[in-house]
Amino acid sequence: MSAPRRPPERRSGFAHMLVLQTRWMDNDAYGHVNNVVYYSYFDTLVNRWLIDEGGFDILRSPVIGYAIETACRFHRPFAYPEPIEACLRVGHLGRSSVRYELGLFGVGENEARADGHFVHVFVDRATERPAPIPERIRASFERLRVGS
Amino acid sequence: MSAPRRPPERRSGFAHMLVLQTRWMDNDAYGHVNNVVYYSYFDTLVNRWLIDEGGFDILRSPVIGYAIETACRFHRPFAYPEPIEACLRVGHLGRSSVRYELGLFGVGENEARADGHFVHVFVDRATERPAPIPERIRASFERLRVGS
Amino acid sequence: MSAPRRPPERRSGFAHMLVLQTRWMDNDAYGHVNNVVYYSYFDTLVNRWLIDEGGFDILRSPVIGYAIETACRFHRPFAYPEPIEACLRVGHLGRSSVRYELGLFGVGENEARADGHFVHVFVDRATERPAPIPERIRASFERLRVGS
Amino acid sequence: MSAPRRPPERRSGFAHMLVLQTRWMDNDAYGHVNNVVYYSYFDTLVNRWLIDEGGFDILRSPVIGYAIETACRFHRPFAYPEPIEACLRVGHLGRSSVRYELGLFGVGENEARADGHFVHVFVDRATERPAPIPERIRASFERLRVGS
Numbered sequence: 001m002s003a004p005r006r007p008p009e010r011r012s013g014f015a016h017m018l019v020l021q022t023r024w025m026d027n028d029a030y031g032h033v034n035n036v037v038y039y040s041y042f043d044t045l046v047n048r049w050l051i052d053e054g055g056f057d058i059l060r061s062p063v064i065g066y067a068i069e070t071a072c073r074f075h076r077p078f079a080y081p082e083p084i085e086a087c088l089r090v091g092h093l094g095r096s097s098v099r100y101e102l103g104l105f106g107v108g109e110n111e112a113r114a115d116g117h118f119v120h121v122f123v124d125r126a127t128e129r130p131a132p133i134p135e136r137i138r139a140s141f142e143r144l145r146v147g148s
Numbered sequence: 149m150s151a152p153r154r155p156p157e158r159r160s161g162f163a164h165m166l167v168l169q170t171r172w173m174d175n176d177a178y179g180h181v182n183n184v185v186y187y188s189y190f191d192t193l194v195n196r197w198l199i200d201e202g203g204f205d206i207l208r209s210p211v212i213g214y215a216i217e218t219a220c221r222f223h224r225p226f227a228y229p230e231p232i233e234a235c236l237r238v239g240h241l242g243r244s245s246v247r248y249e250l251g252l253f254g255v256g257e258n259e260a261r262a263d264g265h266f267v268h269v270f271v272d273r274a275t276e277r278p279a280p281i282p283e284r285i286r287a288s289f290e291r292l293r294v295g296s
Numbered sequence: 297m298s299a300p301r302r303p304p305e306r307r308s309g310f311a312h313m314l315v316l317q318t319r320w321m322d323n324d325a326y327g328h329v330n331n332v333v334y335y336s337y338f339d340t341l342v343n344r345w346l347i348d349e350g351g352f353d354i355l356r357s358p359v360i361g362y363a364i365e366t367a368c369r370f371h372r373p374f375a376y377p378e379p380i381e382a383c384l385r386v387g388h389l390g391r392s393s394v395r396y397e398l399g400l401f402g403v404g405e406n407e408a409r410a411d412g413h414f415v416h417v418f419v420d421r422a423t424e425r426p427a428p429i430p431e432r433i434r435a436s437f438e439r440l441r442v443g444s
Numbered sequence: 445m446s447a448p449r450r451p452p453e454r455r456s457g458f459a460h461m462l463v464l465q466t467r468w469m470d471n472d473a474y475g476h477v478n479n480v481v482y483y484s485y486f487d488t489l490v491n492r493w494l495i496d497e498g499g500f501d502i503l504r505s506p507v508i509g510y511a512i513e514t515a516c517r518f519h520r521p522f523a524y525p526e527p528i529e530a531c532l533r534v535g536h537l538g539r540s541s542v543r544y545e546l547g548l549f550g551v552g553e554n555e556a557r558a559d560g561h562f563v564h565v566f567v568d569r570a571t572e573r574p575a576p577i578p579e580r581i582r583a584s585f586e587r588l589r590v591g592s
Binding site: 348 | 464465467468469471475484487488491492495496502503523524525
């Protein structure tokens with residue numbers, strides 16, 4: 001906390017965007033979306049990518065992603081009923097793990113109101129041991145890389 | 149439970165529809181949207197109507213709606229990531245209370261996978277005493293009546 | 297809504313009690329526990345009974361309970377951080393279905409702040425067809441009957 | 445992700461513990477508590493401390509805490525219905541901000557199944573500008589410091 005804080009992420013830093021709805025109960029006693037719920041947006045965005053682009057099947061795919069680390073910085077609040085433009089890129093991409101980087105933006109805004117990361121380790125559904133990222137999913141991750 | 153169960157609601161019984169997103173964490177250990185979350189869809193649909201059509205302001209309106217009764221019947225499950233076509237009509241409309249009737253449909257389906265009701269009593273935000281339904285909200289409710 | 301409303305349930309009408317915690321995010325923008333969350337208390341209470349008293353195993357039991365109907369009346373609000381004394385009885389008990397009746401009380405209070413019901417149909421986990429309530433669970437339900 | 449990961453936190457690293465309940469709907473489609481819900485445990489533990497030990501009043505205190513950063517590492521899952529022994533210490537303590545450090549343990553376990561941090565900035569409720577941490581709250585934080 002003594003080091004200067006990195007500025008909020010910007011829209012151009014992301015490869016993919018999905019508009020997410022807020023819900024009445026997302027707002028907490030202060031009238032803003034509760035910090036916990038941001039991770040639900042992360043989770044929903046990441047899994048939608050895996051399903052839509054990676055061919056992932058929640059109930060049947062033999063290899064599944066376990067979250068092993070997540071983090072979020074909160075810059076400016078959201079409040080129901082406004083929608084969220086949720087953005088995604090892939091940072092580190094390993095043999096069985098991937099680091100997603102995410103930004104949540106107000107409609108048409110350039111500066112993230114929240115940003116963070118989410119690390120998935122892919123495991124065999126039965127043994128829960130790390131497994132290589134399935135080929136189609138890996139190919140979809142390549143499309144989520146920015147710059148480098 | 150001995151009386152025969154009313155059949156599921158049909159699409160034509162409703163006056164308004166809004167598409168709602170599901171979230172990854174809506175699914176429970178059985179791989180379906182948890183029964184609790186359906187009420188969050190109800191809540192979100194009703195409050196969006198109040199805000200968009202009734203001019204309701206969550207933080208500032210002097211008269212607010214308190215839920216005093218809700219109910220839901222579950223006919224067939226939803227599962228993330230599928231969207232929900234959430235439908236609304238107004239049943240009973242009193243001086244300070246309203247009974248919303250709701251149906252949740254799969255995309256393009258005619259028979260509700262879930263249906264239920266939600267009763268709001270409007271109260272003065274400060275005193276929490278019942279108050280007449282504000283005029284603009286009442287007018288919007290008239291547009292949600294079906295048949296009669 | 298024209299018929300007079302039944303009075304709130306009383307403590308003596310229930311056979312079992314479990315103290316449930318509230319969470320910060322249970323409170324909504326009005327500073328009270330959101331109506332949706334009450335069903336999470338219902339769900340948690342009922343499943344704890346099935347597990348603790350009926351020997352139910354979420355992941356392995358061949359017969360599982362599907363919610364087919366729930367309802368709740370809200371008399372007076374709760375707010376985090378107060379705990380909830382959640383009470384349970386069994387109403388109708390059929391071959392493959394059961395109607396739980398529930399009351400949520402403030403600490404030491406006699407009049408429910410909320411009450412409602414929850415109907416489970418027991419189904420075969422694989423086929424999702426109705427199945428007889430397993431013997432140990434049925435026996436536990438007999439202990440939840442009140443009066444009659 | 446190339447640097448070796450710090451080992452999980454241990455019980456002796458914390459100053460305070462509160463037992464938290466899990467809920468049926470905390471479990472996701474994989475039968476474990478969903479990663480999002482861990483932050484609800486964090487939130488609930490931190491706010492309980494502020495209320496019980498710091499004299500904080502959610503609805504009336506003129507200075508409130510806004511989360512500006514949270515993070516969690518997931519080592520081993522929890523699953524409803526097991527309880528969580530949620531542990532807390534204070535790391536950095538500034539003029540208007542505090543960094544809580546948290547560990548979530550299985551009953552009687554020494555190694556955290558999850559650990560993370562949560563940074564609150566205290567702000568004036570009306571202006572939302574940073575404000576000094578109120579004296580009684582600051583004193584309670586001093587009791588949460590470990591080592592040093």
